[in-house]
Amino acid sequence: MKRADVVEFYARLAADNPHPETELEAGNPYQLVVAVALSAQATDVGVNKATRRLFETVKTPQQMLDLGEDALKQHIKTIGLFNTKAKNVIALSQRLVDVYGGEVPNDRDALETLPGVGRKTANVVLNVAFGAETFAVDTHIFRVGNRTGLARGKTPLAVELKLDKATPQPFRLHAHHWLILHGRYVCKARRPECWRCIVADLCAFKPKTPPPKAALPAILPKEP
Template sequence: MKKADIFEFFSRLHEDNPAPETELEYVNTYTLLVAVVLSAQATDAGVNKATRRLFQEVTTPEEMVALGEAGLKQHIKTIGLFNAKAKNVIALSEMLIADHGGEVPADRDALERLPGVGRKTANVVMNTAFGAETFAVDTHIFRICNRTGLAPGKTVLAVEKGLEKKTPQPFRLPAHHLLILHGRYVCKARKPECWRCIVSDLCAFRPKTPPPAHARG
């Protein structure tokens, strides 16, 4: 995708959604971190359902450690991989208390040292909580970047580096959420809804998906 088209691509998405936000529910930076860790290989809606009551009781690492692994499992047992995730959340909470005074660090390397926190999770927290221009590449963003020609790459890291290099201001901060939401609701995995996509003319995907019969005419 050409430079001018990339600017137009983000411009249209931003005009359509001027204040994109994560769909994960959280009350502070710590609960955001926990929610993102829990969201690996799970839907945001599923995570929100499990954490609503949890985050009424627990909003700090200290409270999470007090709840304990068994107590946490009771809250999150509807989420995939909940046993491993519960273990990681308790361990990262203990590390936050021991190494960071109970605060979530605004540093990607420090975040990645926490149990259960990989590069993608660290990028989400850096972007959402601390306003960093990071590009967390999930399955939606990986798909869109390759499908449209925006920032093609064979690996998640290659796509991230492509976005970092190609995304212009003033869209660098909201780019992550603009792309995720577009992928979730329009540029879907199985059948992209090209017929109602506001950037379809800038996109390399062929052939475009035609409108369903009931939407024609």
């Protein structure tokens, strides 16, 4: 995608949604770490449903440790891989208490030492909690980057590095949210909704998906 088209691409997404936010519910950086770790192979809606009551009482790593793994499992049992995720949440909480004084570090390398936290999760936390200009490449961004031609790559890291290079100011802070939301609600995996896409003319995807055909009216039987 040409640089002028990249600017126009982001400008349209920004005009449509000037202040994009994560759809995960969290009241502080620690809750955000937990929510993002739980969201792997799960929907934000499902995570929010599971954590809403949990986060009413658990706001710090120590409170999570006091809750314990078994009780945590009861809160998140509707989320896929909840046994493994519960173990990781307890382990990352213990590390935050032991190594970082119960505070979430503002550093990617440090975040990636937490159990269950990979580069994508670290980038989300850095962006949402600390205002860093990071690009958290999930399946939606990976698809949108490759499909549109904005940032093509064979791996999430390759797409991330290309987005970092291609995305200009003033779009860098919110770029990954615009791309996630666009992929989630418009540029869908199985059937991208090109007919209502505000950046369709800038996108390299061909052929564009046509609008769904209107339902045919029911044919009433003739009167005798």
